[in-house]
Amino acid sequence: MTVNGTPLLEVGELTVHHGQLKALDRVSFRVFLGEVYALIGANGAGKSTLLRTIAGLHHPTEGTIRYDGKDVTGLRPERRATAGIVMVPEGRRLFPSLTLEENLQVGASYARAGEWTIERVYELFPWMRERRRQRTEQMSGGEQQSVAIGRALVANPRILLLDELSLGLAPVVVQRIYAMLPQILGTGLTVVLVEQDVSQALRVASHIHCLLEGRTTLQGTPADATAAEVEAAYFGLATAGEDLWPGSTPSSRAS
Amino acid sequence: MAWVNAIIQGILIGGLYALFACGLSLMFGVMKVVNLAHGDLAVVGGYVAVGVIAVTHVPVLASFLIVVPLMAILGYVLQRTVIQTALNRSILTTLLVTFGLSVVIENGLLQFINAGSHSLGVGNSIITGSFKVNSQIQLAYLLLLIFGVAVVVLLGLQYFLSRSKYGRMIRAVADDQEAAQLSGINYRHVFGIAAAIAFGTAALAGIAYGMYTQFSPTTGTDTILLFAFAAVVIGGLGSLWGTLVGGIVLGVAQQIGAQISASDQLLAGYIVFLAVLVVRPQGLVARGART
Numbered sequence: 251m252t253v254n255g256t257p258l259l260e261v262g263e264l265t266v267h268h269g270q271l272k273a274l275d276r277v278s279f280r281v282f283l284g285e286v287y288a289l290i291g292a293n294g295a296g297k298s299t300l301l302r303t304i305a306g307l308h309h310p311t312e313g314t315i316r317y318d319g320k321d322v323t324g325l326r327p328e329r330r331a332t333a334g335i336v337m338v339p340e341g342r343r344l345f346p347s348l349t350l351e352e353n354l355q356v357g358a359s360y361a362r363a364g365e366w367t368i369e370r371v372y373e374l375f376p377w378m379r380e381r382r383r384q385r386t387e388q389m390s391g392g393e394q395q396s397v398a399i400g401r402a403l404v405a406n407p408r409i410l411l412l413d414e415l416s417l418g419l420a421p422v423v424v425q426r427i428y429a430m431l432p433q434i435l436g437t438g439l440t441v442v443l444v445e446q447d448v449s450q451a452l453r454v455a456s457h458i459h460c461l462l463e464g465r466t467t468l469q470g471t472p473a474d475a476t477a478a479e480v481e482a483a484y485f486g487l488a489t490a491g492e493d494l495w496p497g498s499t500p501s502s503r504a505s
Numbered sequence: 506m507a508w509v510n511a512i513i514q515g516i517l518i519g520g521l522y523a524l525f526a527c528g529l530s531l532m533f534g535v536m537k538v539v540n541l542a543h544g545d546l547a548v549v550g551g552y553v554a555v556g557v558i559a560v561t562h563v564p565v566l567a568s569f570l571i572v573v574p575l576m577a578i579l580g581y582v583l584q585r586t587v588i589q590t591a592l593n594r595s596i597l598t599t600l601l602v603t604f605g606l607s608v609v610i611e612n613g614l615l616q617f618i619n620a621g622s623h624s625l626g627v628g629n630s631i632i633t634g635s636f637k638v639n640s641q642i643q644l645a646y647l648l649l650l651i652f653g654v655a656v657v658v659l660l661g662l663q664y665f666l667s668r669s670k671y672g673r674m675i676r677a678v679a680d681d682q683e684a685a686q687l688s689g690i691n692y693r694h695v696f697g698i699a700a701a702i703a704f705g706t707a708a709l710a711g712i713a714y715g716m717y718t719q720f721s722p723t724t725g726t727d728t729i730l731l732f733a734f735a736a737v738v739i740g741g742l743g744s745l746w747g748t749l750v751g752g753i754v755l756g757v758a759q760q761i762g763a764q765i766s767a768s769d770q771l772l773a774g775y776i777v778f779l780a781v782l783v784v785r786p787q788g789l790v791a792r793g794a795r796t
Contacts, residue, residue, distance in 0.1 A: 305687060306686075307683060307686075307687075326686070326691070327683075327686040327687060328686045328687075328688075328689050328690055328691045328692075331686070331687055331688060331689035332689040336687065336688075336689075337687050339683070339684060339687060343681055343683070343684040343687075344684070345676065345677045345680040345681055345684065345685075346680055347676055347679075347680055348673065348676060348677060348680065352673055352676075352677075355670075355673060356673055356674065356677045356685070356688050356690070357688045359670065359673075359674060359688060359689060359690060360688070360689035360690070361689075401688065402687075405688060405689060
């Protein structure tokens with residue numbers, strides 16, 4: 251697969267520390283327009299740290315994050331959001347004292363121009379319209395996750411960062427939320443997602459990136475990977491840092 | 506009938522206490538900052554009003570049109586600099602910093618003005634008059650006016666917080682700073698706006714206090730801050746209407762205490778304050794009223 255032009259998001263040699271602990275060790279990857287880039291890995295592999303660093307919530311000790319050709323490594327989270335990098339955080343993190351609609355309105359406070367509006371979110375999730383005056387506290391986990399996605403969409407992001415969408419949700423609810431993904435992608439969005447559930451990630455992703463203890467153990471397309479290879483990278487059975495498919499690295503995609 | 510009068514006077518003075526308290530409560534509710542300089546800032550508002558009136562000769566009642574915006578700007582600037590710097594370290598640091606601010610303001614006033622008392626006399630106008638209900642009960646127009654102002658301020662704040670875009674952003678930031686940042690909100694700016702509002706209400710409180718009685722450089726800590734704390738705790742931390750309920754309960758307790766013996770006035774207020782802390786530490790109006 252060949253994609254021309256500059257990458258929309260380019261993470262270069264990113265190292266992040268949590269105090270003494272090295273959470274990420276020289277992780278690099280590129281994401282091109284329209285891709286669904288999945289970060290997979292076991293608990294504590296550094297996936298969420300990587301996503302939160304891209305959103306600006308953690309500061310890297312070394313390395314750069316380039317967005318649309320510009321260095322955004324030092325930019326505050328709110329500036330990245332208004333520039334078009336918007337995250338759906340782990341655990342939803344809705345505003346509990348606000349109603350559903352107010353949550354969406356906050357998401358749209360500094361929205362970029364684009365086709366996503368609160369009305370459009372109601373079309374995507376029709377149940378929301380009737381319940382827009384309710385607080386989100388009493389809603390189910392799946393409903394809250396949908397509100398969190400809606401709150402991110404109304405900002406009209408170019409890159410949507412999805413952190414552990416399936417966390418704490420019943421499998422059938424997870425299926426339903428992921429079924430929405432094509433409709434969201436149809437609007438020209440690029441997605442970087444963190445997913446604990448590898449089979450789910452392999453189903454939706456155009457590229458996968460496996461982390462183990464902060465290092466990259468595998469990068470490529472789901473079609474290239476056998477279950478055994480993914481398993482090896484996930485649990486660290488292969489040599490750490492080895493690229494299993496040299497022919498499909500991000501750099502070759504760009505050429 | 507004297508007891509009925511004490512209760513009515515207590516309710517009215519509760520409006521003034523609500524004005525003392527609502528800014529303190531707002532800053533705590535939004536950024537978890539207990540502003541120990543709140544009372545001193547109210548006194549600064551009073552002194553600024555004295556100065557503004559002396560220079561521009563605006564009527565006392567109109568002085569708030571100049572003083573409140575000035576204090577609001579001061580609030581925004583102090584929040585974005587000194588208080589935010591303290592917040593970046595820890596919530597506890599804000600206690601030290603606002604305490605320091607309080608000491609600096611108080612001694613600054615002693616140094617550059619004087620230790621004497623000032624008031625904002627409204628002269629012989631209808632405001633200084635009162636309305637006789639019967640031989641025992643008189644309602645001072647000034648206290649009625651202050652009570653009315655307090656209600657209007659609280660209604661305005663509630664409307665602003667629940668209906669406006671910035672109010673919504675203030676509530677969102679109070680709920681979850683990080684999630685607000687992910688929606689593109691600069692929470693430091695939102696904190697600044699909340700502080701501007703809080704300082705504006707403190708200025709109103711200072712002016713109202715100066716019209717009601719007189720203030721000196723130490724009034725901020727020995728009266729206004731203490732009464733504001735008592736009102737906030739009795740009403741419920743972070744609740745706007747709780748400050749009015751708390752102010753009224755404090756005012757009524759004080760007036761009833763004064764009815765027993767003049768020296769029991771303050772004591773009675775603090776006994777009720779302690780009783781609420783023991784029996785209902787979350788306050789009489791717990792949560793909910795803020796939205």
